[in-house]
Amino acid sequence: MTITFHVKKVPLKGSIMITGFHGLGATGYISVKHAITSLNAGLIGYIDTERIPPFVSMDDGRLSLPFEIYKKDRFVFVLTNVPPHPKERQEFSRALAEWAIKEGFGGSYLVGGLDSRLKQSENDKIRCAVTKTFKGQPELGIPLLEKGLFVVGPLAIMLACFEIDEFPAIALLPYANPTRPDPMAAAVAVDILNKLTQLSMDVSQLETDAHKIESEIQELMKQRQDRVKVDHRTLYI
Secondary structure, three states, rough: OOEEEEEEOOOOOOEEEEOOOOHHHHHHHHHHHHHHHHHEEEEEEEEEEEOOOOOOEEEOOOOOOOEEEEEEEOEEEEEEOOOOOOHHHHHHHHHHHHHHHHOOOOOEEOOOOOOOOHOOOOOEEEEEEEOOOOHHHHHHHEEEEEOOOOOHHHHHOOOOOHHHHOOOOEEEEEOOOOOOOOOHHHHHHHHHHHHHOOOOOHHHHHHHHHHHHHHHHHHHHHHHHHHHHHHHHOOOO
């Protein structure tokens, strides 16, 4: 399989790569998309693959492709608007990690999600997984992923590549709703990214989106309960 990076000639050495995928709660995708928008990061390239998903759209007057690369100062964001094809998901993840290593990046921050049903308490927000060369995890105060739990999918492949190459990386894994997009989980991840990067990305829109989704779900549940009551009464008419 061929994975090709079409990137402008911009300085990449020492950059930090930030990316995520459509995993639990679409947390990685929402977080990266929000960061790009908040920072007004500039588009610097695309990733092409043999099985690139056949989807494009218009965004802000230009074509938006499945795999895009943005840059803001020393931060490089890889946005997967569409998940990689299942048959090349592993190669895509490996190529992305190897690209960061080859270009001399200084590290990588990955965003995923953990099933919220694993939370130990209501105030439990996030776990992380780190490579042995990543520094600063204790200062962040994020608990490490417990033994017996697994990172799966593209993030697992990337972490494995980074660990083998002794490349500093951290996977941020906020607890997320496994049944729907979870902007609140993304807000937790973006808040940690602010601490890691010294940036000031606003999370208020994510929190607003989360409350809106919760309100819509509550309304749907109420409507469903009302229909059940009506249906139950009609049985006795």
